[in-house]
Amino acid sequence: MIDVKRVADAASAAVIESFSQLNRYLSFAPISSDPNAAGRLRELAKTLRDDLEAIGMSNARVLELEGAHPCVAAEWMKAGPNAPTVLVYGHFDVQPVAGEAWDTPPHSIVRKGDRLYGRGSADDMGGWLSHLVAIKSYFKEANGLPCNLKLLLEGEEEIGSPNLERFMDAYPDAFESDAMVLTDCENPSPEIPGITVSLRGLLEIEVAVESAKSDVHSGLWGNVVPDPAVTLVALLARLVDDDGRLKLARREIDPAWLQSSHDVPMTERVIRAGARLLEGVNPLPNRGLSPAAWAWREPAVTILSTTLPVPGTEKNAIRKSASAKLSIRIAPGQTPKELFEAIRAELTQQVPGGLTIKINQLEGGSSSWDYVAEGPAFDAADRAYEAAWGRKPLRIGIGGSIPFVALFGKRFSRLPLVLNGVIDPETGAHGPNESMHIGVYEKTVTANVHLYAELAKALAKG
Ligand SMILES: [Zn+2]
Numbered sequence: 001m002i003d004v005k006r007v008a009d010a011a012s013a014a015v016i017e018s019f020s021q022l023n024r025y026l027s028f029a030p031i032s033s034d035p036n037a038a039g040r041l042r043e044l045a046k047t048l049r050d051d052l053e054a055i056g057m058s059n060a061r062v063l064e065l066e067g068a069h070p071c072v073a074a075e076w077m078k079a080g081p082n083a084p085t086v087l088v089y090g091h092f093d094v095q096p097v098a099g100e101a102w103d104t105p106p107h108s109i110v111r112k113g114d115r116l117y118g119r120g121s122a123d124d125m126g127g128w129l130s131h132l133v134a135i136k137s138y139f140k141e142a143n144g145l146p147c148n149l150k151l152l153l154e155g156e157e158e159i160g161s162p163n164l165e166r167f168m169d170a171y172p173d174a175f176e177s178d179a180m181v182l183t184d185c186e187n188p189s190p191e192i193p194g195i196t197v198s199l200r201g202l203l204e205i206e207v208a209v210e211s212a213k214s215d216v217h218s219g220l221w222g223n224v225v226p227d228p229a230v231t232l233v234a235l236l237a238r239l240v241d242d243d244g245r246l247k248l249a250r251r252e253i254d255p256a257w258l259q260s261s262h263d264v265p266m267t268e269r270v271i272r273a274g275a276r277l278l279e280g281v282n283p284l285p286n287r288g289l290s291p292a293a294w295a296w297r298e299p300a301v302t303i304l305s306t307t308l309p310v311p312g313t314e315k316n317a318i319r320k321s322a323s324a325k326l327s328i329r330i331a332p333g334q335t336p337k338e339l340f341e342a343i344r345a346e347l348t349q350q351v352p353g354g355l356t357i358k359i360n361q362l363e364g365g366s367s368s369w370d371y372v373a374e375g376p377a378f379d380a381a382d383r384a385y386e387a388a389w390g391r392k393p394l395r396i397g398i399g400g401s402i403p404f405v406a407l408f409g410k411r412f413s414r415l416p417l418v419l420n421g422v423i424d425p426e427t428g429a430h431g432p433n434e435s436m437h438i439g440v441y442e443k444t445v446t447a448n449v450h451l452y453a454e455l456a457k458a459l460a461k462g
Helices: 004-013 018-026 035-055 121-142 164-170 228-238 255-261 268-274 291-297 336-348 376-389 403-411 438-458
Strands: 058-063 071-076 085-091 110-112 115-117 148-154 179-183 194-199 201-210 300-306 321-330 356-361 394-398 417-420 435-437
Touching (some): 018 121, 035 071, 035 121, 085 121, 115 121, 115 438, 121 438, 179 438, 228 321, 255 291, 321 336, 336 356, 435 438
Parallel strands (some): 085 148, 085 179, 179 417
Antiparallel strands (some): 058 071, 071 148, 194 417, 201 321, 201 356
């Protein structure tokens, strides 16, 4: 019988010494978007393989595919056939730092107060390192884990996981499991843990308005023929309410969810600081919802670009055409098609002067994800977090799109997917001075210790 408390204490005591390991991984500067960093990513992959073998994992290997940065996989399958197999996913690549003003050298760990600064500290090296510390403590204190465990570390998450599905096809065994813990997500605050259960999707469309075969004199024809530029602006304004929020295809928010979303500390102060608002500018009014509901559960629109005349090209003419590219964040559970149809219907009715309107869906985009985090695996996660954090994790959403999550959701929808991580609102992932909160990291390390034990009990077979 494993003494989980003892393992958790040992893992907690091992947190400080893991900082030098974090520093070592981070110093590879494994920037997946930089073609010159490919060799460094490969070196880091080999280092991770060797380190995983050294702590006692089996079958540690670098997974390769033509034209892709590698993945690293390892496993420990000695908990027996009745024990569940838990897959832990993380990514070892990081975002670029070029052009950013860092206060510390970005590719090494610098401790200031209760935070560790460095590119990749929280996104996502601290995420999977928190598992390595937990695993190592189990091997040291208990000679094994309570469940079978597979580790899969990706090297391309920060460029949108373009080959992850190919890795799933080429190495199905590396993913085969009974539950998945995906460690690249956020906690609402250093005191409140989170499990992510929804993502908004993304749709990009182009709206083009055309009137004539050429530009014409605005003095001769103004007030007589329609102006595509003005019409475009008026059409775009149709999409939003008086607050500037997309008013089409709004979702009903579950009252129970809405109630609990008020626990998310997205206060006016947090919004002001996080969104870098100017003095005197206010967050949009809540209108009966919470900021979290608006950010995570409702669709939103942003103008990406327009062909409206730019400064320096002024002339007294009515332009023959105007167009705009829009980005639409799709609410969890909505499809791109649903949003596209709603927008097309709104923009093509009663067009002034019968101007020609063309609406196209652009390449790319991604699905939304809406997940019900219920069942034995999530009860297990609640107990594990309660033991480590002193409270259950909040079910939270993410307003953006994470391709790997949508992909796991699509491929492994029948499995429990536990999305956690060591990011908090002050982490500043993808920007300068990224940091990880040491308390969050330590609590995540011990939560992982409890999570393996709780999942082993909750998902035991036979
Ligand atoms: Zn990440």
